[in-house]
Amino acid sequence: LTGQHGQFGFVALLIGLLVGSSLLGGLIGVVQSYFSNRISQSIMFDLRNQLFDRVLKQSIAFFTATRTGDVMSRLSNDVNGVQSVVSDTIFSLVNNIVILASTVVLMFALDWKLTIAALVVLPAFLLPTRRVGKATFQARKATQGKLAEMTAYMQETLGISGMQLVKAFVKQVAEITRFRKLNDELRRLNIRQSMIGRWFFMLMGVLGTAGPAVLWLFGGYLVVTGQESLGTVVTFATVLLARLYGPVGSLANMQVNVVGSLALFQRIFEYMDLPVEIDEKAAAVRLAAARGEVEFDHVTFRYPSRDRPALKDVSFQIEPGQLAALVGPTGAGKTTVTTLLPRFYDPQLGAVRLDGLDVRDLSLESLGQQTGMVYQDTFLFHATIRENLLYAKPEAGDAEMMAAAKAAYIRDFIESLPEGYETVVGERRRKATSGDRPRHPQGSARLDPGRGHLQSRLGVGAPDPGRAAAPLSRTHLARYRPPALNHPGG
Secondary structure, three states: OOOOOOOHHHHHHHHHHHHHHHHHHHHHHHHHHHHHHHHHHHHHHHHHHHHHHHHHOOOHHHHHHOOHHHHHHHHHHHHHHOHHHHHHHHHHHHHHHHHHHHHHHHHHHHOHHHHHHHHOOHHHHHHHHHHHHHHHHHHHHHHHHHHHHHHHHHHHHHOHHHHHHHHHOOOHHHHHHHHHHHHHHHHHHHHHHHHHHHHHHHHHHHHHHHHHHHHHHHHHHHHHOOOOOHHHHHHHHHHHHHHHHHHHHHHHHHHHHHHHHHHHHHHHHHHHOOOOOOOOOOOOEOOOOOOOOEEEEEEEEOOOOOOOOOEEEEEEEEOOOOEEEEEOOOOOOHHHHHHHOOOOOOOOEEEEEEOOEEHHHEOHHHHHHHOOOOEOOOOOOOEEHHHHHOOOOOOOOHHHHHHHHHHOOOHHHHHHOOOHHHOEEOHHHOOOOOOOOOOOHHHHOOOOOOOOOOOEOOOOOOOOOOOOOOOOOOOEEEEEOHHHHHOOOO
8 A cells, every 4th residue: 555556546446445344234234133033023913913813712611710810910920021022032042043054064164173172161151051040930830820920910000999998997007018028029030030140250250261271271272282382372261262262151041031931921821721621613503683582491500610510500581572580699690691691601501592502603793783781790891982982883973972972861961071972081980970870770871883782780671760661672680679669770
């Protein structure tokens, strides 16, 4: 460059190549990051969808036996916990294997004796991974279990029903103490999990130092005895050994991380592998329009958690257009009867029929479209009144929706609100004051796309005084405790 024929253009070319290579490397990194995130997020997307789909297909028995917070924790905390493994494993595995293989080939090409000396240390990287992976698995499993317990606790306590109970009995201090205990246990488990990883990293660091020390010792002997040049030994110890031990350490850490994450996958697949107890047959009958004939034929049913059957050899028949009342004390089986018709549960013996067809032979969608339910404990989604009313039939127009609201005696109440049908309501109607809530039991009903209407609400057949009763054009099944039957307006 400084000679007579030096050219500045060559310098500019070198600088341009340097900048261009840096830009190209950056673009490759961006593309790699995009595909890495795209693949990992797609896997998370499919995993969440499949898990939610499997949970949604479970019977009511599953949800009565499982804490809601635990289900939510597996859908969110556990799935999010495996994201790092999914995103890092694929590209990191390929990248480390390529670097490791190319480095070993280059080392053998330079000197096979130094290469063997460098490879002697490699088993030490792999030996502790099995034990550390097992410890990480147990620690992550305990941590995620405690996190699920805390999530379930918060869901129960901070929900509107739980919070009303806490405040009614002035248990704020007790609940704070209980939360602190759970939080402290979670903290201890997280610290233990982190320290397992820290000890492993320390061991990898020691081995990363011991490897070059062995090579320096053996290489020094070869240089002193004239069997190897100093430059080759320096190249091995400073450049190639870092390229060799770096990928090996990453692969060992990856194995520990994957084994530890199996605890999360185990919790996820505990739900993914759950059998669907209430499922329709391959050749299920689709009921277009039910007449409303209901028959219980020697039905016996026992809840999974009970020893005594809730119903034993029960038989009755309800004709289309007939109003039937189930009367009895708490625990007599009134609610159980109303849950067997829409197949929330299946009886162990006997058959439940709709229009002469066993409900187990009907498709679940068509069966659901033939029944409408009004629960004693009403739940509303955190959405507008319009969205709640149209939940079962979103394609209904305004006229149909308003007609349904009028038939349920809540149209005047809704229209009296400042935002009318666009008023946002919350869980269990808590956004409305007690005086504003509709008193008529049908006021909490949603628009029903089916023809049949299964009522499951205390006092549903008794309208408020002065209000005209709706004509009975479908089969109605209502349950009452004896005092409600004696005092229908109470």
